[in-house]
Amino acid sequence: MPALARWGLDFPSGAAQPRAWRFVVATVVAVTLSIAACAALVAVGIRVFPSTAGYEHFQFGDYTKLTVIGVVIASLGWPAACYVTTRARRLYLVLAVLVSIAALAPDAWILHQGQSAQAVLVLVWMHLALAVITYLSMVLIAPQRTPPRPASSTGTLVP
Numbered sequence: 001m002p003a004l005a006r007w008g009l010d011f012p013s014g015a016a017q018p019r020a021w022r023f024v025v026a027t028v029v030a031v032t033l034s035i036a037a038c039a040a041l042v043a044v045g046i047r048v049f050p051s052t053a054g055y056e057h058f059q060f061g062d063y064t065k066l067t068v069i070g071v072v073i074a075s076l077g078w079p080a081a082c083y084v085t086t087r088a089r090r091l092y093l094v095l096a097v098l099v100s101i102a103a104l105a106p107d108a109w110i111l112h113q114g115q116s117a118q119a120v121l122v123l124v125w126m127h128l129a130l131a132v133i134t135y136l137s138m139v140l141i142a143p144q145r146t147p148p149r150p151a152s153s154t155g156t157l158v159p
Contacts, residue, residue, distance in 0.1 A: 008086065012147045014083065016086050017144075017145060022143075023079060030138065034071050046058065052122065070103070074131075077096075078142065096135045104124060110123075
């Protein structure tokens with residue numbers, strides 16, 4: 001199908017999956033760096049916008065719980081992308097952008113409900129940081145493997 005080919009959906013199944021141990025390491029790195037980035041962004045946000053000190057969504061337990069859940073779910077998208085295409089980086093990037101845009105909807109909603117624009121701006125930066133960290137962790141630490149190619153005439157697979 002031309003539409004599938006345009007997106008590179010060649011369905012290599014499990015042959016192009018990243019190594020499991022690398023995926024686990026990448027997920028742990030993504031979660032850890034994301035929590036650290038959120039903490040840093042909250043600290044900077046409070047420093048730049050002192051009126052946001054004490055903002056409920058800047059509480060460590062509040063954003064950490066949501067960060068861990070979001071990053072783990074986003075990380076699971078990487079092996080899923082590797083399952084459907086041998087060019088997973090492109091698909092994963094498109095999905096990361098689309099999901100990041102969707103993740104801004106709650107921020108827009110709380111802004112609409114009268115929350116501090118300065119605090120919401122920090123939340124937006126937190127969402128964007130998570131997307132960048134997770135994407136880079138997955139594609140760099142747990143790269144997609146190249147599936148084996150069929151040999152010329154013997155029909156055996158070449159690694």
